[in-house]
Amino acid sequence: MSPTAPLLVETRSLSKTYLVGDVRVPALADISLAVPEGSFLAVTGASGSGKSTLLNLLGGLDTPSSGTIEVGGTIVSAMDREALARYRRFGAGMIFQSFNLVAARTALENVELPLIFAGVDKTERKRRAAELLDKVGLAHRAAHRPAELSGGEQQRVAVARALANGPRLLLADEPTGNLDSRTSREIVGLLAGLNRERNLTVIMVSHEEGLVREFAQAIVRLADGRVAAAGGPA
Amino acid sequence: MRFADAVEFALASLRKRRLRTFLTASGVMIGIGALVSMISFGKGMQKNVTQAFKASDLFTTVMVMPGGAEPPSADPDRQRPRVMAPARTDAVLDDQAVAAISRIPGVLSAYPDIGFPAMVGFEGTEEFRLVQVVPAAVAASRSLKIRWGRAYDSDAEDGVVVSRSLLRRLGVADPASAVGKRIRITSVSIDLGRLATLNLGSLLSGETSPVAQETYEFPILGVNEVSAFGGEVNMTESAVMIPPGPARRIKRLPFSSVWDLFRMRDGRVGYSAVNVKLGSLRDLGAVRSRVHDMGYATFALADQFDEITRAFYFMDMILAAVGMIAIIVAALGIVNTMVMSILERFREIGIMKAVGAGDRDIRRIFFFESGAIGLVGGTAGCALGWAASLLVNRIVNFYLARQGMPFVDYFAFPVGLFLGAIGFSLLVSLISGIYPARRAARVDPVVALRHD
Numbered sequence: 001m002s003p004t005a006p007l008l009v010e011t012r013s014l015s016k017t018y019l020v021g022d023v024r025v026p027a028l029a030d031i032s033l034a035v036p037e038g039s040f041l042a043v044t045g046a047s048g049s050g051k052s053t054l055l056n057l058l059g060g061l062d063t064p065s066s067g068t069i070e071v072g073g074t075i076v077s078a079m080d081r082e083a084l085a086r087y088r089r090f091g092a093g094m095i096f097q098s099f100n101l102v103a104a105r106t107a108l109e110n111v112e113l114p115l116i117f118a119g120v121d122k123t124e125r126k127r128r129a130a131e132l133l134d135k136v137g138l139a140h141r142a143a144h145r146p147a148e149l150s151g152g153e154q155q156r157v158a159v160a161r162a163l164a165n166g167p168r169l170l171l172a173d174e175p176t177g178n179l180d181s182r183t184s185r186e187i188v189g190l191l192a193g194l195n196r197e198r199n200l201t202v203i204m205v206s207h208e209e210g211l212v213r214e215f216a217q218a219i220v221r222l223a224d225g226r227v228a229a230a231g232g233p234a
Numbered sequence: 235m236r237f238a239d240a241v242e243f244a245l246a247s248l249r250k251r252r253l254r255t256f257l258t259a260s261g262v263m264i265g266i267g268a269l270v271s272m273i274s275f276g277k278g279m280q281k282n283v284t285q286a287f288k289a290s291d292l293f294t295t296v297m298v299m300p301g302g303a304e305p306p307s308a309d310p311d312r313q314r315p316r317v318m319a320p321a322r323t324d325a326v327l328d329d330q331a332v333a334a335i336s337r338i339p340g341v342l343s344a345y346p347d348i349g350f351p352a353m354v355g356f357e358g359t360e361e362f363r364l365v366q367v368v369p370a371a372v373a374a375s376r377s378l379k380i381r382w383g384r385a386y387d388s389d390a391e392d393g394v395v396v397s398r399s400l401l402r403r404l405g406v407a408d409p410a411s412a413v414g415k416r417i418r419i420t421s422v423s424i425d426l427g428r429l430a431t432l433n434l435g436s437l438l439s440g441e442t443s444p445v446a447q448e449t450y451e452f453p454i455l456g457v458n459e460v461s462a463f464g465g466e467v468n469m470t471e472s473a474v475m476i477p478p479g480p481a482r483r484i485k486r487l488p489f490s491s492v493w494d495l496f497r498m499r500d501g502r503v504g505y506s507a508v509n510v511k512l513g514s515l516r517d518l519g520a521v522r523s524r525v526h527d528m529g530y531a532t533f534a535l536a537d538q539f540d541e542i543t544r545a546f547y548f549m550d551m552i553l554a555a556v557g558m559i560a561i562i563v564a565a566l567g568i569v570n571t572m573v574m575s576i577l578e579r580f581r582e583i584g585i586m587k588a589v590g591a592g593d594r595d596i597r598r599i600f601f602f603e604s605g606a607i608g609l610v611g612g613t614a615g616c617a618l619g620w621a622a623s624l625l626v627n628r629i630v631n632f633y634l635a636r637q638g639m640p641f642v643d644y645f646a647f648p649v650g651l652f653l654g655a656i657g658f659s660l661l662v663s664l665i666s667g668i669y670p671a672r673r674a675a676r677v678d679p680v681v682a683l684r685h686d
């Protein structure tokens with residue numbers, strides 16, 4: 001990331017309130033972030049601080065109660081359902097703590113999924129999926145189903161899948177939560193490598209202070225749905 | 235998402251849940267099978283009856299009757315249908331009238347409907363039957379299906395044609411063996427001379443009755459097959475047919491029905507009916523109005539045909555309604571299966587949405603899934619309906635053949651029926667898929683991804 005890089009992600013006064021029965025439960029309040037393109041931002045905080053809610057909003061899985069989200073010059077928070085689906089398909093890739101692979105599909109087929117929804121023809125998407133698996137070091141596991149893969153391998157498949165349609169933004173929600181420390185380091189290392197090589201903007205939610213300090217260029221700490229601290233790796 | 239990919243997704247999901255897919259499609263199969271066999275039965279009946287009518291010349295036959303009071307039937311509520319009323323009621327339907335009717339342009343032939351009750355005997359057995367006097371021209375016409383032997387050549391030929399069903403009643407298993415053998419016809423007549431000197435008292439005290447019986451013998455020239463449809467409506471399918479020549483030799487009551495006596499005018503007794511054969515159905519209106527002008531009533535089966543057609547539509551609708559019950563049950567089965575499928579794949583739907591599937595993509599996948607169930611179930615249902623109908627047809631014909639009835643296809647399968655049934659099955663399954671597909675599309679990915 002160059003110091004003068006343009007902003008890829010910008011949120012202004014972002015709030016999310018859930019209605020539980022008749023009670024309004026605030027999850028996020030007044031979040032304003034500016035994430036330059038090509039940066040690696042870590043979001044930390046205690047559980048329930050609103051980290052995952054923020055990531056779901058940035059990933060277009062959820063919509064804010066108020067405030068705006070702008071990604072690559074487009075106001076994501078104003079999109080309708082179909083536009084949001086297109087944004088998830090092309091604009092932002094997501095990976096999760098529990099990998100979220102489709103159990104009935106092989107590693108290759110899982111990577112193909114976003115390409116299928118993008119309408120890419122079969123030969124081309126097989127080629128691209130194989131290439132991506134190779135990139136994450138899993139070419140030899142292409143025909144295996146998730147149950148036959150280790151946690152680290154599953155998360156690599158998820159990373160390959162998140163990159164299938166070439167998004168500029170990768171969102172990682174506790175990607176190492178289910179992995180041992182060695183594998184965790186490999187996965188975050190993989191994300192950092194992609195960040196460097198492809199100028200991919202990465203926003204990662206994580207608990208793991210060590211990994212965050214080692215790889216992230218900026219850290220935002222949330223507490224009770226608000227930004228408690230923001231800065232570089234301390 | 236491409237169309238082919240959506241289809242592949244749907245099929246993959248159905249393959250994964252084989253047993254449930256099979257059971258749901260079986261429900262559709264049974265429903266469509268029931269519908270197809272019901273409708274094919276209705277179509278088959280319609281085809282058979284229409285063909286029987288056309289083959290038997292009934293459309294171009296008009297029955298002419300004297301006007302006035304109708305004779306009572308066994309069931310007082312059942313009147314002779316749609317008799318066209320005449321202008322006069324005093325016209326006697328005698329030989330002069332028959333000759334006059336024959337001369338009307340468009341009339342091929344006219345012959346009185348003469349029948350008399352008789353005891354018919356063959357070898358050791360006897361049956362009461364109505365003997366019908368039928369001219370040779372009519373007996374030789376295509377309307378009479380003589381399967382064994384032949385029809386009589388002239389009105390004077392000495393011999394009769396009998397029906398296969400009568401022979402069976404008389405204990406003859408092989409109709410061919412009866413041809414050439416002699417049949418006994420015993421008729422009754424009244425000794426008018428003795429009648430004058432009789433009173434009721436003497437009759438009861440044991441004096442011989444003025445009613446005399448006489449037995450005649452005739453060779454059986456031919457045996458006709460009664461068609462499975464149309465049956466006794468057609469007088470040419472009566473049990474015993476005799477040419478006018480030998481019929482004149484038989485001493486019998488000089489009227490077909492006692493009701494004819496009430497229509498007597500100036501001592502003349504007319505026939506109870508005259509059969510008029512037309513050259514073409516087009517002449518029906520003209521001939522009929524001439525006959526009405528002469529003072530007689532007419533009855534033509536052609537009038538009934540519209541009503542018969544309407545009755546068949548009604549029958550089709552009832553049969554289809556019965557079949558529809560099975561379809562509705564099958565449709566509910568599809569809805570149930572698809573809703574279950576959403577619950578099972580809740581997380582998968584969330585994943586698909588997270589990686590970029592739109593509402594439309596999800597809707598399509600579920601829609602195609604239920605469509606595939608309908609298509610497979612519908613196609614299998616056509617095969618099932620066809621096979622079941624074939625089996626029922628075999629069984630029914632097996633039993634009817636033992637009663638001497640000819641082989642009949644009771645079911646008809648026009649190509650349109652199959653195509654329509656498959657199309658209908660697809661339509662029903664797609665309609666059944668609307669709710670589950672919409673529900674799947676509305677799944678919130680955040681909730682679905684949290685779901686285990």
